[in-house]
Amino acid sequence: MRPLDLAVLVTTLTGFVLYGLWRSRGTRDMAGYLVAGRDMPWPMVALSVMATQASAVTFLATPGQGYVGGLSFVQFYFGLPVAMVVLCATLVPLYQRLRVRTAYEYLERRFDGRTRSLATFLFLMQRGLAAGITLYAPGLVLSVILGLDVRVTCALLGLLVLGTTALGGARAVAHTQALQFTIIIGAMVLAFVLALRALPQGLGADDALAVAGHLGKLQAVDTHFDPRGRYNLWAGLVGGFFLQFSYFGTDQSQVGRYLSARSSRESRLGLLFNGLFKVPMQAFILLLGVLVFVTYQFAPSPVFFDPAGAARVRAGTHAAEWDAIERTHAAMGIQKRAALTDWLDARRRGAGVSEPEARLKQAQAGDKAARDSAVALLKAAGPATNTNDTNYVFLHFVLTRMPLGVVGLVLAAIFAASMNSTSSEVHALTSTTMVDVLERLPGVMRRGQGGDQRELLWTRLANVFWVAFAVLFSQIAGRSGSLVETVNQMGSLFYGTILGLFVTAFLVRRAGGPAVFFAALLAEAAVLACWKLDLVFWLWFNVVGCVLTVAFAALLAHLVPAWRAKPEQLPQRPLRP
Amino acid sequence: MTRGEPNEPHEPVSDPAPPFGGRWSVLYALVLLVLVAVIAALQWLTRHYS
Known part of the structure; x- marks a missing residue:
């Protein structure tokens, strides 16, 4: 790496860390740590929500996905705007009205502690696995640049994440994410312009699109319905809706972002902004990958990018x-x-x-x-x-074809995205472990003398545990193909069932704690069977998990009167929180 | 993280911005319209260059 690029990279990353430290001053209590005192304006919520979802995986693996599979992956995001609208009309006002700190607190009020524990367990599992994947992406970048083993670089990054999560809080996360996301988008636009300029002399944008289209890279929308097919309009709209609704509505790494807003109005405006810009943004990043593909049709490329x-x-x-x-x-x-x-x-x-x-x-x-x-x-x-080089394509392009200084900036953007996303995930995992697990265990959070030190010790242990878990899983993630697909596939194994718990709370008024608990266990078993037996494409796991949880809960509540909800547990205004 | 009351009940607060109606419905419709427009544009791209 050239000295100027290294200087840009180090300066930008140092700036992010200092900015985060400056912004995190004044966070001294639990409300500050978990929900930033609930005083964030909507633009901050919007950028924080987008930055949490758009990890380095988005900026490293998505152009690679565009290079290999063209624009078809954009269909995966079609359900997101619909999910944002439904979320704004249902769960967001409910969470804000009840002043919960995590999404799973609501489940205990509506059902029972056991159902809350189940949702917490499913969240911790899937988000812990995803944190490993988001850590792997920058580990990959570092290993290529420094020539170190990817296992070593992942461990180094894990230590950095540990430092930021231990120091920061929701306020620091939101402010640094807003700054970083702006720089990331700027870097991607710059990379796009430079990729256009990297096309051979005489080859315009129309020619580039013609070549891409001729070679099958512009098949963006497939209206043919096939439950086992990879990406099509229906899987994207229906499966994508369930996945995104569950992710934004019940995943604490996102719920924590918009619970930090100063009101329900600010939360909703932030989420709707995400609904407006997410699909065009992903299409743009995939198109960048397609441009890289066209460039390499007219220029030498390695036979294998890793x-x-x-x-x-x-x-x-x-x-x-x-x-x-x-x-x-x-x-x-x-x-x-x-x-x-x-x-x-x-x-x-x-x-x-x-x-x-x-x-x-x-x-x-x-x-x-x-x-x-x-x-x-x-x-x-x-x-x-490793026999899959999808995630190395864009990195190779940046390192070999970008001008001096820009390489450092693009790499800083990729690092920033990943560090922030992983920090956000580890923050959510630690918060959920504290609020939904350890606080509820008798004797762990004893009040009185030494209570604060004990809680601090548990928080740090939870932090260390989740970073170590992410580092360990990152080693498996690297061999599982495209990172951007793996992270969503892992999430889809659990998201549908978690969403089913919340949908049951609203729609099946009769269902009580035991009914929904056993319904969720049965539904999760069905999802795992679909995955193991390869019955449907993974985006449909979200639909299967959600629909089966709701259906089983309704059936069990009908069959077993003792498993029905008590009147005081029922929501007073279903679907109109 | 500092101490919090384990599972302390939080007082529900009233929401001054109802989730439906008026400007919210217009905003929801705008988000969905943009989605339809993007899908239509991508479909045009698919057909035009295939």
Whole structure:
């Protein structure tokens, strides 16, 4: 890394840390730590909510997703604006009215302590796993830049996150996220402009889109319904709605952000702002990945973007084969460039494109064979070798094609996003562990002499535990393909059931604690069966978990009178909190 | 984190901004309209360049 880039990176990150420390002054009580004294204005809530969701995974893996799969991943976000509207009309006013500190406190009032414990457990599981993934993304960046093992860099980052979560609070998180998110968006816009300028001479935006479209990267909307298909309009709208509604409505890492707003109005405006801008923002980042793809159709690229994997094969007994594969890949690249140039020329002139198309297909087939051979060699190099390089694509582009200084800025943005998101997650995990678990255990939070020190000790232990959990899981996450998919897939295993608990609270007035508790257990078992048996695409897990929890709760409450709700537990104004 | 009363009951507060009606309905409709417009634009992109 060049000195100027390193200086920009270090200066920007130091600025973030100092700004966070300055903003966190004055946080001295629990309300300040958990909900920032409930005094945040809506623009701060909006940026904090968007920054919490948009971790480094978004800015590192999403362009990679665009490179590999084109724009189709944008459909995953189609349910988000709808979820924001429903959330603003239902749960947000309810939480603000009841002055809860975590979402799960509400469940104890409506059902019982056991149901609250179940929701807490499911949240801690899925968010703990997700924290590992969000930690892995910058660990990857550091390992490539510094040449260190990714396990070492993840552990280093875990220590940094531990420091920030121990010092900060909801106020520091919101303010630093607002600043960082602004810089992140600026860096992405700059990267987009520079990616456009990196296109070969004479190739305009329309030509780039034509090439991307011809190579299948602009298939943004698929209206064909297929429950096992990957991304389509219906999975995005219905499955995406359930996922996003559960994430924003019941995941403490998000609930904690808008509970810090000074009123229900400010919370709702912040969430609606997110609903307006999220889909266009994701489409823009995916399009950046598509632009990188087009650039590499006209410029040399590595056969495998993860330099550590390639280095491992080169150091082994298959070095000669790897060199031969790289030569084939380079030769196919030259053929592709020639065929694409002729195809574009024919398209501009309105002439026949069949001949360059045939040459292009031939070169693509040759390149795919070279790539498959490379992956086979990577597998042969050892079971621990990563064979998926989606997350390295954008990083390679930034490091090799961005001008001096911009590399440092883009890397700082990626770091900022991840550190902030992981800090936010660890803050939520620690808060939930304290409020929903340890406070409820008899004898742990004893009042009286030494009580404050005991609570501080437990908070720090919970902090250390969740950072250690994230670091450990990050090692597994790295081998599971695209990070942006993995983080959502893991969440989808639990989100539907958690959401089902809240929906039952509103819609099934008869259901009491035992009914909804056992309904949730049955629904979670069904979701895990869907996952293990590969019955439906993972976005539908959210629908299955939610619908089954509600249906089982209604059925059990109907069959077992003792499991029905007591009158004092019922919401007075269902759906109109 | 400093001490909090374990599971202390919080007094419900009244919400001066009702969740439906008036400007809120307009805002909700605007968010959904933007979604429809973005999907339509992406669909046009899909068809135009395929």
